[in-house]
Amino acid sequence: MSSVNENASPAQTWPELLDQLAAKAKREGTLKALSSAEGFTEKVRRVQEINGLRRKLVSWISQCSESAYGKSGGTASRLRDEGNLKFKRNDNLGSLKFYTESVICAPALGPELSLAFGNRSAALYHLGRYQDCLQDIELALKHRYPKNLEFKLHQRRGQCFVKLGEFDPAKAAFDLAIQALDLIPKLTPEKRDSLSRDIQALSVESVSISKSQTSLPEAWPGSIPPTFEPTNPDLPGATSSLSVKRDPEKGRFVVADEEVAVGQVLFSELPYASILLLDQYSTHCHHCYKRFYAPIPCLKCTQARYCSEDCRTDSWDQYHQHECAHLDLxxxxxxxxxxxxxxxxxxxxxxxxxxPFFNQITLSSTSLFPSGEPYRNVVDLVEHSRTMPPDEIFQYATTALLLTMYLSQRTSFFSSGSMSGLKLDPSLDVNEDSLDFIGGLMLKHMLQLVCNASAIYEVGPTKEASEDLNNAVSETEQRRIATAIYPGASMMNHSCDPTVINSFFNNRLIVRAIMPVAKGGEIFNCYGPHFRRHLRQERLTDLQSQYNFTCRCSHCADPKADFRLHGRFAAFKCSNCDGPIPDILKEAELTNQEDWHANQPCMDCGQARRSSQQIGDVFLGLDLFNKGQEMAARQDFSGAIHSFQKSLEVRERSLYKNHKDILETLDSLAKCQAMMGNFSQSAESLRKCISIVENRYGAVSIEVGHELVKFSDILEGQIADNGLNPKTAEALEAILKRASEILLLHYGNWHHEFQEVQEKLKQVSILLPPNK
Structure with missing residues (x-):
């Protein structure tokens, strides 16, 4: 039996420690014994038999102790004082940040939490965040806000309701504020009358406003994604028009039982389980992943933050009670x-x-597994342990053992009752067979996640766009915020040219059709590599590495398919017809062949027309472009525009019209022109960009949608700068309608980007003539 004697270094990462343990296990022959172990539970048993390994894991658990994340009333008070200073200077945003940190640090017991909520509600009110303000007021009162100050909260609540157009609740809040004056000790009658008159004046004013207001703005229809009731018994979260089929070669796959139309929602699925990425803790709810403005803290630690009390309660009941104070591990x-x-x-x-209903070797379900049990959809997901190297299996099994030990030693997971503290009762008798069973399941899930985990993304402004408030052009990007397991959607097979597009509403996965599917046709998802965005060899390598299969879609089956598409965007310009002449180095890369002739013909007219000047223009155009980038970084936009225009002139002389280098030049030029207020010129540059993006990614691609939104920003700037021009307004309306159609297809009408475009359309309709 092998032994582990080294002590883990505090500076070591877990992957580094695993590499060290795996190398030792390989030298001592332990990996061979692990390879012969049958089943996931047995593999975890074999790992824990290594002498000293359990001691190493106990040490790692101890090293990852999170005492630094405890609550502190003193810290909360100090942060609140800092917030008060900011608030007095009318720095509402600055005060909000300090008040929020005070909320996070304040213990559940004692006055600090209620005071932090109360003060934050004031900052939120002045920032126009009335719903958040109301939530903080409720929480401040719930946590025993000082009675002598309670009238202020009721008054602020009434003012929030007035701002929201809810006048009956406003009057009730003002009445409570007047009643709460009786809770102030030693309040003189004169002072009470003065405060009462002020509150009464607000109440009277709210009545006056309610009488003058004829209608309230309506919430956007369809702002919540659809759900399917009853849910599809074979596919969680799927419409009943889909079903699962089985094939000996490709396993399970999803087909349409009836015709599928473009834009139809096929899945609206919540994850079975998911985790928020660490760098998103300060901006997103720990449970539903909604972006928050005024987070609610876990009552025991300072790391988990929530959008609501409901999410905090659900999180605690489902998992956080076992993770609180141990998230570093x-x-x-x-x-x-x-x-x-x-x-x-x-x-x-x-x-x-x-x-009893599991196959004890594979830990998959048997025919006796209870029908309708959601966990069955998870345990039956595919994994590829048979093709995984022994050292990787060892590392996964060791991690499964670590987490099983953690659950048994530091949590109440194995107890029958609900958690009453953060440590397991040492007297609790946990059956070793049960521990091994949980460890085996943990190992299986890790191996499943290698090919079944889904990234949750949100679309938002780029970091540069967020920091540069003067940027006239919208720049968005897709950011990963969490990782999840969606058992229903996981049943879809991959294609590099998928029939669906995925988007998210907080943690809910929405799958929409982007092309029609005939009855009986297969529904294809994209696992990441897309034929318009990734090269064939890159796609094949990534899919084989992570998912253990070779893609046989039409774009992967043909070695020259990449060249016919991607080659056009890296081609020279034909002097005969202005068509694309292949770049021979790029052609060899795209087709993975080296036997191409040095002088390839034009892909349109078939003539071999390329000059030596074109090669020189490539380097000259790059040099001019880099100089423009440097000038733009120094905010010398005038100089940058001149350099970009020269670069564009050189590149358009020698490169095919849809070349990626021309696109990047036009995009940079449009941005600098907008920064200089030259909106007409910027619009012309962006119009050319859109044409290239359409050819590269498709006319209804999300890339085109984002370009159209950028274009609309420029046209709005043109109108603001030059005054209303009916033709410009009509062009803006057409651009917004097209952007709206694309965003609706990809994101749905509940997505904030779609709703923002709809608001722009409403504003444009006001500018257009009445007969338009």
Whole structure:
């Protein structure tokens, strides 16, 4: 039996420690014994038999202690004082940041939490965040806000309701504010009358406003994604028009039982389990991943933050009670954290009750598994352990053992009751067989997640756009915020030319059709590599590496398909017809061949017309472009425009019209022209950009949608700068309508980008003549 004697270095990461342990296991022959172990549970048993390994894991658990994330009344008070200073200077945003940190640090017991909520509500009111303000007022009162100050909260609540157009609740709040004056000790009658008159004046004013207001703005229709009731029994979160088929070669796959139309929602699925990425903790709810403005804290630690009390309660009941104060350990193990979360949300009692219905080797469900049990959809997801190298299996099994030990030693997961503290009762008798069973499930889930985990994304402004408030052009990007497991959507097979597009509403996955599918046709998802965005060899390598299959879609089956598409965007210009002449180096790269002739013909007219000057123009155009970039970085936009125009002139002389270098030049030129207020010129540059993007990504691609939104910003600037021109307004309306159609297709009418475009359309309609 092998032994582990080295002590883990505090500076070591978990992957580094695993590499060290795996190398030792390989030298001592342990990996061979692990390879022969049958089943996931047995593999975890073999790993824990290594002498000293459990001691190493106990040490790692101890090293990851999170005492630094405890609550502190003194810290909360100090942060609140800092917020007060900012608030007195009318720095509402600055005060909000300090008040929020005070809320996060304040203990659940004592006055600090209620005071922090109360003060933050004032900043939120002045920032126009009335719903957030109302929530903070409720929480301040719930946490025993000082009675002598309570009238201020009721008054502020009334003012919020007035701003929201809810006048009956406003009057009730003002009445409570007047009643709360009686709770102030030693308040003189004169002072009470003065405060009462002020509050009464606000109440009277609200009545006057309610009488003059004829209608309230309506909420955007369809702002919540659709759900399917009853849910599809074979596919969680799917419409009933889909079903799962099985094939000996490709396994399970999803087909349409009836015709599918473009834009139709096929899945609206919540994750079985998911984890928020660490760098999103300060901006997104720990449970539903909604972006928040005024977070609500976990009552025990300072890391988990929520958008509402409901999310905080659900999070605690499902998993956070087992993770609170130990998140550093769980961050260290990466994707294995999601495997742990999957076990936690299923629950120990439920897992033990289901144990007799598992195949004890594969830990997959048997025919006796209870029908309708959601966990079945997870345990039956595919994994590729048979093709995984022994050292990787060892590392996953060791991590599964670590997390099982963590659950048994530091949480109440294995107890039958709900958690009453952060440590397991040492007297609790946990059956070793149950521990091994949980460890085996943990290992299986890790291996499943390698090819079944889904990234949750949100679309928002780029970091540069967020920091540069003067930027006239909208720049957006897709950001990963969480990782999840969606058992229903995981049933879809991959194609590099998919039939669906994915988007997210907080943690809900929305799958929409982007092309029609005939009855009986297969529904294809894209696992990441897309034929318009990735080269063939890159796609094949990535899919084989992560998902253990070779893609046979039409774009991967043909070695020259990449060249016919991507080659056009890296081609020279034909002097005969202005068509694309292949770049021979790019052609060899795209087709993975080296036997191409040095002088390839034009892809349109077939003539071999390329001059030596074109090669020189490539380097000259790049040099001019780089100089423009340097000038733009120094905010010398006039000089940058001149350099970009020269670069564009050189590049258009020698490169094909849709070349990627021409696109990047036009995009940079448009941005600088907008920064200089030259909106007409910027619009012309962006119009050319859109044409290239359409050819590269498709006419209804999200890339085109984002370009159209940028174009609309420029046209709005043109109108603001030069005054109303009916032709410009009509062009803006047409651009916004097209952008709206694309965003609706990709995101749905509940998405904020679509709704922002709709608001722009409403404003444009006001500018257009009445008969338009």
């Amino acid at each position: 769980l961050h260290s193990v990466g994707i294995a954290h999601l495997a742990l979360r999957t076990v936690e949300v299923t629950g120990y009692n439920n897992l033990i009750n289901l144990k």
